[in-house]
Each structure stands twice: as C-alpha cells, then as structure tokens.
Amino acid sequence: MEKQLIDDAFYVEEKSWGTWQSYYPDGKGIITALTEEECIRASRFVLQIQQEEANGKKIEATTYSGEVDYKL
Numbered sequence: 001m002e003k004q005l006i007d008d009a010f011y012v013e014e015k016s017w018g019t020w021q022s023y024y025p026d027g028k029g030i031i032t033a034l035t036e037e038e039c040i041r042a043s044r045f046v047l048q049i050q051q052e053e054a055n056g057k058k059i060e061a062t063t064y065s066g067e068v069d070y071k072l
Helices: 036-054
Strands: 011-014 020-023 029-033
Touching (some): 011 036, 020 036
16 A cells, blocks of 8 residues: 655554554654644654754754652
8 A cells, every 4th residue: 555645754644542653654653643633743843853953953952751750
C-alpha cells in the first residue's frame, strides 16, 4: 500500500489504540500524538527544527518535567 506523504517529508497512520504516529518515508518513527491534526502539526515542527539545525541555526529549547513526587 502506497503511503500518502505530507509535505513530501512524512506520513501518518492511526494506530489500533486510537493514537496517531508519524513516520519518515523510510518508515522510521517521528512522533506519536492523540489526534491526526496534532500529529501533523508536531511532525512539521520537529522537521523544521531538524532542518534549521542542519543549516547551522542554533536552537534553544526549554524542557519541563511532568513528574510529581508524593505518596498516597
């Protein structure tokens, strides 16, 4: 089955458990998201950052941890 490339750069598939996964044309995974629209948006963002880094642009990012430390 032929994969429908988005922006000639990646494709998305719905998984059996209802999430969406994006892939490079060679089948390597990019990201997983809850909706198709979010999967496409986030995949475009990831690919944009990769392209900018490849062109020598320094990307600064902030990360946050969602971990909560408590006992029930």
